[in-house]
Amino acid sequence: MLRIERSCRERNSSMNDQIAIPCVVMRGGTSRGPFFLARDLPADPKLRDAILLSVMGGGHDLGIDGIGGGNAVINKVAIVGPASVPGADVDYLFAQVRVREGIVDTSPNCGNMLAGVGPSQSKPAWSPPPRIAPMCGSTMLTPAS
Incomplete structure (x- = not known):
């Protein structure tokens, strides 16, 4: 879960002023x-884009206040x-976030991210990890002196 500020603009808010939005961070190609699941983001594109900018670190040249980076490619x-179309399994919307300019562009597409759509929809990816009692035995192997 990512914790996002409600206003997406107030940088000095307290932890109580944040909301959690589920997502999976993964590689596609x-x-x-x-x-993100579309249902977890606002339907209003302006609000959605404000959240995506906050997630990726908009407002800083290097995007260090988020999970993005200084390069638009990442x-x-x-x-x-x-x-929304018969015969399709899911709808996929790609967003290129330009943190320096504060722009979210949904007009291009990305085949690499598309490659991650199928795996991102697997049930385990969106479920919390199971709680398993750790049982681990190990032997440290060191070279003979």
Whole structure:
């Protein structure tokens, strides 16, 4: 879960002023980024884009206040929702986030991120990890002196 500020603009807010939005951060082809379910983001594109800018670190040249980076190539987001077209399994919306300019562009596409759409939809990816009691035995092997 990512914790996002409610206003997406107030940088001095307390932890109580944040909301959690589930996502999976994973690699798709040679790209990587967060994969969100469309239902977990606002339907209003302006609000959605403000959240994506906050997630990726918008407002700082290097995007260090988020999970993106200073290079537009690594500021990619996938939004996946139920299929709106018969015969399709899901809808996929790609967003290129330009943190320096504060722009979220959904007009291009990214085949690399598309490669991660199928795996991102697996149930385990969106489920919390199982709680398993650690049972580990180990032997430290060191070279003979």
